[in-house]
Amino acid sequence: MKGHALGSRQRLQTPMRRYAENDPVDYVIVGVGSAGGVLVQRLARAGFRVIGLEAGPFWDTERDWVSDEAGSHQLYWEDPRVTGGSDPLALGANNSGKGVGGGSVHWASFTPRLHPSDFETYTRDGVGVDWPLSYDDIRPYYEQLELEMPVAGPAYYPWGHPHGYAYGPHPMGGVGNALINGCSALDIPVSIGGPVAILSGAHGDRPHCIYRGFCIQGCKVGAKASTLITHVPDAIANGAEIRERAMAYRIEVNANRRVRGVHYFDDDGNAHVQRAKAVIVSGYAIETPRLLLNSACPGFENGLANSSGTVGKYLMSQAGNVVLGRFDEPVRMYKAPPAHALTEEFYETDPRNDFARGFAIQTVGPLPIAFAKQMIAAKKAWGWGLRREMMDYNHWAAFGVLGEILPWDDNRVTLAEETDRFGIPVAHVSFNLRDNDKKLIKGAKDKTMEVMWAAGATEVVQEARYAHLVGGARMGKDPATSVVDAFGRSHDIANLFVCDGSVLPTQGSANPGLTIQALAARTADYLVSAGDSVFTSDARDPARPPLRTSLAPPATWGKGVPRLK
Amino acid sequence: MNGERGKGVPAELPMRDQPGYYPGFSTLGQRDAWDAATREVVVARVETPPPIRYFDADAMLFWTVVFDHLLPQNDRTPERRIPIVNLVDQRLRDDRTVGYRYADMPPDREAYRLGRDAIDAEARSAHDAAFVDLAYAQRESILARIHDGEPRAAQAIWARMSVHRFWQLIVGDAADAYYAHPWAWDEIGFGGPAYPRGYTRLERGEPEPWEVRERRYAWSVPSGAASDEVENVHAFHLESEQHRSHVKNAGRR
Numbered sequence: 001m002k003g004h005a006l007g008s009r010q011r012l013q014t015p016m017r018r019y020a021e022n023d024p025v026d027y028v029i030v031g032v033g034s035a036g037g038v039l040v041q042r043l044a045r046a047g048f049r050v051i052g053l054e055a056g057p058f059w060d061t062e063r064d065w066v067s068d069e070a071g072s073h074q075l076y077w078e079d080p081r082v083t084g085g086s087d088p089l090a091l092g093a094n095n096s097g098k099g100v101g102g103g104s105v106h107w108a109s110f111t112p113r114l115h116p117s118d119f120e121t122y123t124r125d126g127v128g129v130d131w132p133l134s135y136d137d138i139r140p141y142y143e144q145l146e147l148e149m150p151v152a153g154p155a156y157y158p159w160g161h162p163h164g165y166a167y168g169p170h171p172m173g174g175v176g177n178a179l180i181n182g183c184s185a186l187d188i189p190v191s192i193g194g195p196v197a198i199l200s201g202a203h204g205d206r207p208h209c210i211y212r213g214f215c216i217q218g219c220k221v222g223a224k225a226s227t228l229i230t231h232v233p234d235a236i237a238n239g240a241e242i243r244e245r246a247m248a249y250r251i252e253v254n255a256n257r258r259v260r261g262v263h264y265f266d267d268d269g270n271a272h273v274q275r276a277k278a279v280i281v282s283g284y285a286i287e288t289p290r291l292l293l294n295s296a297c298p299g300f301e302n303g304l305a306n307s308s309g310t311v312g313k314y315l316m317s318q319a320g321n322v323v324l325g326r327f328d329e330p331v332r333m334y335k336a337p338p339a340h341a342l343t344e345e346f347y348e349t350d351p352r353n354d355f356a357r358g359f360a361i362q363t364v365g366p367l368p369i370a371f372a373k374q375m376i377a378a379k380k381a382w383g384w385g386l387r388r389e390m391m392d393y394n395h396w397a398a399f400g401v402l403g404e405i406l407p408w409d410d411n412r413v414t415l416a417e418e419t420d421r422f423g424i425p426v427a428h429v430s431f432n433l434r435d436n437d438k439k440l441i442k443g444a445k446d447k448t449m450e451v452m453w454a455a456g457a458t459e460v461v462q463e464a465r466y467a468h469l470v471g472g473a474r475m476g477k478d479p480a481t482s483v484v485d486a487f488g489r490s491h492d493i494a495n496l497f498v499c500d501g502s503v504l505p506t507q508g509s510a511n512p513g514l515t516i517q518a519l520a521a522r523t524a525d526y527l528v529s530a531g532d533s534v535f536t537s538d539a540r541d542p543a544r545p546p547l548r549t550s551l552a553p554p555a556t557w558g559k560g561v562p563r564l565k
Numbered sequence: 566m567n568g569e570r571g572k573g574v575p576a577e578l579p580m581r582d583q584p585g586y587y588p589g590f591s592t593l594g595q596r597d598a599w600d601a602a603t604r605e606v607v608v609a610r611v612e613t614p615p616p617i618r619y620f621d622a623d624a625m626l627f628w629t630v631v632f633d634h635l636l637p638q639n640d641r642t643p644e645r646r647i648p649i650v651n652l653v654d655q656r657l658r659d660d661r662t663v664g665y666r667y668a669d670m671p672p673d674r675e676a677y678r679l680g681r682d683a684i685d686a687e688a689r690s691a692h693d694a695a696f697v698d699l700a701y702a703q704r705e706s707i708l709a710r711i712h713d714g715e716p717r718a719a720q721a722i723w724a725r726m727s728v729h730r731f732w733q734l735i736v737g738d739a740a741d742a743y744y745a746h747p748w749a750w751d752e753i754g755f756g757g758p759a760y761p762r763g764y765t766r767l768e769r770g771e772p773e774p775w776e777v778r779e780r781r782y783a784w785s786v787p788s789g790a791a792s793d794e795v796e797n798v799h800a801f802h803l804e805s806e807q808h809r810s811h812v813k814n815a816g817r818r
Contacts, residue, residue: 002773008760008761019629029629062600062602063602064602065570065602066600066602066603066606066607066758067599067600067603067759067760068603068607068745069607069744069745070610070741070745071603071606071607072752073661076663076664077664078663079664080662080663080664080666081664081665081666082665082666082667082668083665083667083668084667084668084669084693085668086803086805087804087805088667088668088734088804088805090665091664091665092663092664092665093663093664096664096771101771135711155725160770164675171767172767172768173767174767174769174770177768182613189629209766210759210760210761210762210763211762211763211764211765211767212758212760212763212764213759214758214759214760220600220760220761221761221763223762226634244802245685256589279717301653312766321802329769329770330769330770330779331770332756332770332771332772333753334755334756335756335764335766335767336764336767367755368749368750368755369740369741369744371744371745371785373737373740375795376733376736376737377733377738377798377807377808378798378799379795379796379797379798380706380712380794380795380796381792381795382635382712383634383636383637383705383708383791383792383793384637384786384790384792384793385786385789385792385793385794385795386635386636386740386792387584387637387786388784388786389638389795390588390744390749390752391585391753391784393753393754393755394753394754394779395609395768395770416602416669422618428668429665436803438803440801441802442802445799445802448803449799461797461798462799463804463807464801464802464803464804464807465804465805466804490732502615511764556647557700564694
């Protein structure tokens with residue numbers, strides 16, 4: 001099959017429209033990842049003239065991706081950053097994507113929803129901060145995006161707001177069985193075969209999963225959802241331009257304190273300016289604050305949208321301790337998706353604990369290099385010891401903690417003195433755990449080890465680490481303590497928006513990908529309702545916009561969900 | 566000279582073309598079932614390892630000897646050893662990072678330069694000789710001091726560079742190279758690339774028709790190898806503590 005491949009069967013169908021730089025388009029979206037991919041699709045389908053600027057390449061999945069761990073490093077953000085604080089975060093492959101699809105290209109694609117409690121942790125538990133929206137506000141968008149990806153999972157999911165999935169759960173692999181065995185032995189409910197954004201049956205021109213286990217190396221099959229294959233094709237079909245290898249470094253503001261375009265470097269280092277009537281920053285939790293801070297100018301000396309001083313603050317990562325268990329019988333954990341089964345039984349605050357909030361336990365499936373690094377960390381293995389441990393690779397199973405770390409103002413992104421290859425100051429990330437975080441991590445790690453022992457492991461070890469990034473440009477009702485409102489509109493500049501994981505005020509113990517895409521669809525509905533007033537007026541309509549199912553990619557309907565069309 | 570590869574390694578570990586418990590298993594033998602892009606990348610890794618262009622001759626020798634300890638291959642027949650220093654050389658030459666630098670670490674090139682100075686200083690302070698000129702067991706013990714985070718020499722260097730992060734860097738680089746190689750996949754029984762064919766036997770660790778079952782045998786490391794020991798550091802639930810802290814002999818089998 002010829003043409004630009006987006007998975008094994010899908011090909012880009014339409015030539016892409018190109019806009020001139022001096023032609024002010026309606027929206028420039030900086031970053032075509034989980035949020036940017038949904039936004040560019042929604043806005044193009046609604047008739048806006050839209051450009052998605054993406055720092056990385058527009059992948060051809062057959063040509064550019066490989067079924068190989070070491071050969072997939074280009075999917076991750078490898079440009080320089082500095083990471084520090086008392087508990088420095090690993091970045092790069094751990095949590096940062098680059099290229100069209102962004103992090104949704106290399107996520108494991110667990111797609112749990114946040115719980116209703118996540119939107120009011122301060123009211124309920126006296127920690128974190130309440131969101132400017134409720135679970136009921138985002139719920140229609142969860143339901144909508146679960147169909148658009150679509151998500152496979154059990155017919156009844158018991159935690160948070162109970163719900164079910166339209167597409168069936170996946171068959172189990174060795175790691176999933178270990179989690180089921182361990183949870184069952186301890187009377188802990190467990191969700192089997194999802195929720196994951198991986199096809200359990202064919203869906204239009206996307207085939208079902210082949211269980212090869214390379215989810216986080218990019219799904220060549222096209223069974224795992226990424227916005228590259230779920231939303232970008234429809235964006236292009238509706239006249240959007242995806243401008244690849246375009247590294248934004250400054251958003252320009254005019255004398256009326258409105259943004260008027262984005263400055264970026266192409267791959268050869270040539271500077272360009274794209275004019276736009278409005279700008280949406282979707283660069284994720286590190287690049288979004290970096291761009292806002294690097295856009296400082298007269299009148300906005302501390303960076304754009306930063307009158308509160310909140311840009312870059314309240315960065316969060318989740319506890320991601322990996323618990324590894326060795327079993328006498330072989331497991332072969334490289335088979336089947338790493339994201340396969342989970343329990344959210346410990347998600348909520350439990351008064352018997354010495355910490356607020358909670359955690360989830362999920363399957364993970366490290367391939368050999370990742371597993372070697374876990375043996376290096378968890379058992380201090382090296383040399384002959386490392387060789388010997390690795391020879392037992394097929395006997396190990398791995399579970400991941402996903403634990404809620406609270407938002408703190410000194411966990412933040414600032415600008416470092418060093419610069420990248422374009423001369424742009426790079427991000428400095430500082431991360432420091434507080435008492436509640438440390439107690440929660442210990443409790444989560446101990447419980448996960450208990451489950452692994454109960455599963456029948458004869459040896460259990462763990463590696464401490466972190467997963468995901470959110471925060472850094474949080475939403476809120478009060479312009480003095482937040483960057484954007486509940487629709488991602490910046491408090492300071494009426495035609496500047498932020499829409500990505502950085503707007504999350506708290507993070508729960510759910511993988512953030514679904515929530516990020518749901519918020520993007522909600523912001524798109526708001527922008528469609530507001531129409532051209534976004535470009536000319538400072539007026540804000542706080543009313544909840546109607547859910548526009550007509551803006552979904554057409555492949556959403558009539559395939560597996562006939563009752564809904 | 567004593568820095569010759571393999572010098573001093575006891576002979577009790579027999580050399581094999583393919584160590585590990587999966588005799589006869591060959592991921593490369595399945596290359597026709599892989600997609601073209603993957604086949605090109607993996608076959609090139611085997612057939613054309615990158616030439617040394619960043620390290621000078623002394624640095625090349627030094628790091629070759631160090632990596633022979635971090636990921637020893639004396640049990641592999643010489644023609645079936647997996648290149649490691651070539652891959653590190655290529656990464657440093659391209660100045661390719663993993664996307665971040667710890668605030669208590671210099672850039673990777675400088676870390677390798679400083680680390681070499683520090684390891685040599687450790688060798689000279691302990692044995693009055695360059696690291697590559699030490700006997701096998703002496704080299705193991707010098708590296709074990711770095712592994713344990715307890716170097717005694719070169720304090721000026723370790724004030725500029727975290728010993729724990731440096732250790733993670735070099736052992737991580739060794740693992741990146743070794744376990745990216747199909748011969749290492751054969752050794753550990755990893756099925757390797759699986760697109761477009763996929764895997765079909767997901768449960769109970771069952772092999773695909775083209776995989777083989779495990780056949781274990783007694784396996785012991787050479788005497789004098791400090792790296793035989795492993796620990797279990799699960800008491801340390803925070804990443805920052807985990808790398809700083811050690812449990813002596815806690816996990817030894």
